[in-house]
Amino acid sequence: MTTLLFVLLAGLAIGSAIALVVQRNPLYSAISLIGVFIALAGLYLTLAAPFLAAIQIIVYAGAIMVLVVFVIMLLNVEEEERKPLRMGYLTVIAILLAAILFGEAGFILYFIGNSPLEPLSPNAVGNASNVGLTASIGTGLFTTYLLPFEITSVLLLMAIVGAMTLARRVGLRPTDLVIPGAQTLTRQTLDPKAIGDATEVESSTTAEAARVLGLEGVPRRREE
């Protein structure tokens, strides 16, 4: 049963990973990546780690992928066009290095197969332990690994500040309406009185567009 489950989930993970690389549309790649995350969450469950399985779904498939999909849709990414490969003589070197890599992998697998040390299987009967349950993870996080935990919180704070600094545009006032990604606006989106006027204006903010159009003094926020 466990073996069947492993094969199914591993197949799903590998298939989704290959689809992730092969797809040309980034949105389809993102959906394939969610497939990998869900398969890995299932594998964590078979490894008796239910807490990490839940966190995998919530943080990865939930938070991170929503961010990625949001950016993909925000930037309106088009499909990659096919380009010729840049490799020339590098192909020969690549094949040689790949052969060495496969040799090393086979060597390691041979030694793992002959290893006398066989760890406890979490799936065998009578091997139940509390490793992987929320209580044991919480205990470890707040006793032995308290310092890494605190450093992680500082890291998250730095990430928030860094992301805000990167996303901020210079010289913007809080009342300016920013349309990310869109560089061309129509006049009617900027001036409430000019409905039906689809003249295009190069800009990244409403304030800039207003200046181009000579609409200084018009309220910058659209009343909804």
Added chain:
Amino acid sequence: MPDVSLSWYLALSAILFTIGVAGVIIKRNAIAMFMCIELMLNAVNLTFVAFSSYFRDVSGQLFVFIVMTVAAAEAAVGLGIILAVFRNRESLDVDDSSVLKN
């Protein structure tokens, strides 16, 4: 059917990591490369969890917890950089942004 052993999980992890590396090398779209990096992080997480549950030690799972936090921070900052680059060059192709200036 044979029982699932530790080496199966390690092999699966190695395969996923290799696919991720190949994706980073092959892809030219910045967001697709970013997703391949996430795939590599997840492959490593799988080895951590496998070792942790086979050796009955919770440390590996705590490490996965921290790796996930770092991945979340990386996602926020990385996507911010991608947005900033797109704003300047109107392209996500990494070949178009081979120079840091401008």
